[in-house]
Amino acid sequence: MIYKKDANFPYPILTNTSTSYENSHFTLDVQLHENVYNYRFDISYEIDSDFIKRLLEQGKAQLILVIQSKDNKFYKLKQYESYIEIPKSRISVSKRTTIQLHLQSKEDISYIDNNDLSEFYQQFKDEIIVPKNTILGFSNVVIFDGSITKPLELFEKKLNPNLLSDVKIELGNETIIIHYKHEQLQFNNLPKSNSLNNPYIYMGLQKALQRFIVNNGDGEQVDLDEIDNLIDPLDIKLHTLMRKKMINELRIDNIDEVIYKISDRIIEKYAAALKELSSNGN
Structure with a gap:
């Protein structure tokens, strides 16, 4: 799903509006291109949290691109992958297509070494364990209006x-x-x-x-x-x-x-x- 508003989670989560992290910065930019057969989504993102970046580098977390148009599509991104190409037969890009990047855990994650958390969580971060396949954060939403050069x-x-x-x-x-x-x-x-x-x-x-x-x-x-x-x-x-x-x-x-x-x-x-x-x- 696409998170367009703050959602309540029982553990700290990284978003651009969250107060769980001292530097809450997770931004996404997407450029849409196409040819006769494929759509290509050029992806760039920024994450402020060193803890989250370490999880990605160690393979303990993954990035998932969510594309919502007539239905929802989910695409796992490899580390440093800057674009994905999707056959037009597999996806519909229409007006008000929305795109968001999710962070997901690939194993149980302990927050004991998460020094990026706000002061509130520092007191008991050693008790926080986020289960496998759980969302760790989500970016801003990128919206395409369906207008492609003709x-x-x-x-x-x-x-x-x-x-x-x-x-x-x-x-x-x-x-x-x-x-x-x-x-x-x-x-x-x-x-x-x-x-x-x-x-x-x-x-x-x-x-x-x-x-x-x-x-x-x-x-x-x-x-x-x-x-x-x-x-x-x-x-x-x-x-x-x-x-x-x-x-x-x-x-x-x-x-x-x-x-x-x-x-x-x-x-x-x-x-x-x-x-x-x-x-x-x-």
Whole structure:
């Protein structure tokens, strides 16, 4: 379960609001990333108690990541493990997903050497023994609202009857602009019109990623981990999106693979829209 308020325990427990410890500090920070197949939770935490940190180092306690969305999921973390990857088939990350880190005992724990306790407990800490599989502390709650960067937010659509072609892809200052010569090319009168526009989205991403390599690499490839101080706003958006999808390298010969990972199966959705139109007799 997720502890959102102080709970009563018959023994000292480490939380950010507890008075059981002199320095009550157990904070969690989580960054959520995803690709086509997995969610990745990058985890960092701080624990003030030296006693608790010794228990973790000695294998007498363990960290458990609790993820609460439509249901509760529990994941044991190894010492110094900084992230976990979970297949999308095994977890649902929706709006108001909450995450908390728990400390749990792996054996009976004596508090006789716990010098981090408040003065109240110092008088009888030698009598405190916490049973195996018992919670020793819990962190703050991290809340995700379900908003993950979507590639379509990179795009604008404009109608220009003076175009010399049916469709023109322009790389603007902050967006990829799709210019249409005729309104019917946008398929607005058909169901799934957004999906039917996906080939244009694909073309725009190809053009933008090619320029990204030119702007930030050697013309053939670019290491996304080594990039800093990006200036172009569109490049900044693309870089953020690629890193969220756990992409480390962009090359001329892997652009299509990168588009697949960052675009949430736009070609599959395009094909499904065509199939639906066909089955409906349109």
